[in-house]
Amino acid sequence: MKRIKCVVAYDGTFFNGFQIQPKGRTVQAEIEGGLQKLHKGQEIKIFASGRTDALVHAKGQVIHFDTPLQIQMERWQNALQTVLPSDISVLDLCEVEPKFHARFDVISKEYRYYVQKGRKLDVFMRNFRCFYPYQLSVEKMRQAANQVVGTHDFTSFSSAKTDKEDKVRTIYSFDIVENSDVIEFKIVGDGFLRNMVRILVGTILEVGRGKRDPNEISQIIKSNDRETAGPTAPGQGLFLWKVNYDN
């Protein structure tokens, strides 16, 4: 039995999220279905660094699974790709120690969120950006984002549906980069609660357009009340960018 670590990218547009659901197409079901084909009908369970919601994309999601197959390691990536649909891409694949775990061993994760600038959404980017047709102050958004960095209880910035008891997380960096047609939010932390990045972005966009003061962010964090934060930004702007492990 070998344990395999695998980095996958996926276009979340036509998935009802990562995790297997009673209804809708999921990334997990597609990958497990592909692995089952490779294993001649045997069920192979995969474990991811975490789930992603409907419409959310991944540039570097990490999964692991165990396999009895005797495929040469250099052939594994192609073998797996051939049994996957075109909206999932196998970026990297390697054998790891049997004690490696894609979720429990995560050191940090990076998410990115893309907001289209200006009056019109680029039709080719409509599934990969959030359209927010307001004038935005990047300086004020940066002031707001700076208050997120550090170790905090993020109850205010998590969905009521979250199943985690401990809501304290450490954000290592939260940068906002302005490009010609898009604003990019880059956030790195030791972990993220359900909808956390999207609620952070949704709230900071309200700061950017002048509906909130940048200093409100600290107060929202202290309040431990989801109602004090802004709306959840749409899923299609979000990318799970990179998952880091100690190796």
Place this chain on the structure above:
Amino acid sequence: MKRIKCVVAYDGTFFNGFQIQPKGRTVQAEIEGGLQKLHKGQEIKIFASGRTDALVHAKGQVIHFDTPLQIQMERWQNALQTVLPSDISVLDLCEVEPKFHARFDVISKEYRYYVQKGRKLDVFMRNFRCFYPYQLSVEKMRQAANQVVGTHDFTSFSSAKTDKEDKVRTIYSFDIVENSDVIEFKIVGDGFLRNMVRILVGTILEVGRGKRDPNEISQIIKSNDRETAGPTAPGQGLFLWKVNYDN
């Protein structure tokens, strides 16, 4: 009655081409359907600079239509956008002289074709690029492209299905730009036959990977025989980029 000229972009992925077909979703049917809604059921016919095939995209397709509506010109663009699906975007709209014609008045057109470099197709670009997993010599492809520039009979580079009698066209420029992960073909001409850009690219890619000599292109043009040219490159890499008029 006003004549309206309109620039639209569309993601061709989920269209069976521009022109209305018995089967499948088309750009023309979507726009005419939207206009019919705006005109309370009255049928409005649109005229485009030319058709595009299934999967082919447009960054700047131009259409015209006549309307009796008394909408203020600055409101027209939004009014039309609200009755169109999210994969068609109205980029510009203005009133023109009643004698303007989107097809007959074309001075020149630019198409671009995108080929993904390297071993893996970027999952987020899979509908907007052609995947061609061979080492390509850009220098040789440029030598081949240079032979296309000028006035030639392009019978060899057109689909047998073409309905045009006169197959002489003038290509003003044909540039190949190499970027980090993509090769961009930019071609400008006074007109293009059915599948012409895709057969040119399909043939030049065979030059790029060493299957053909760059100088074959002139011989293929002279032969007036479609069989001498290479395959038709896939539709999803092609963009109708810009249509130029005298104005």
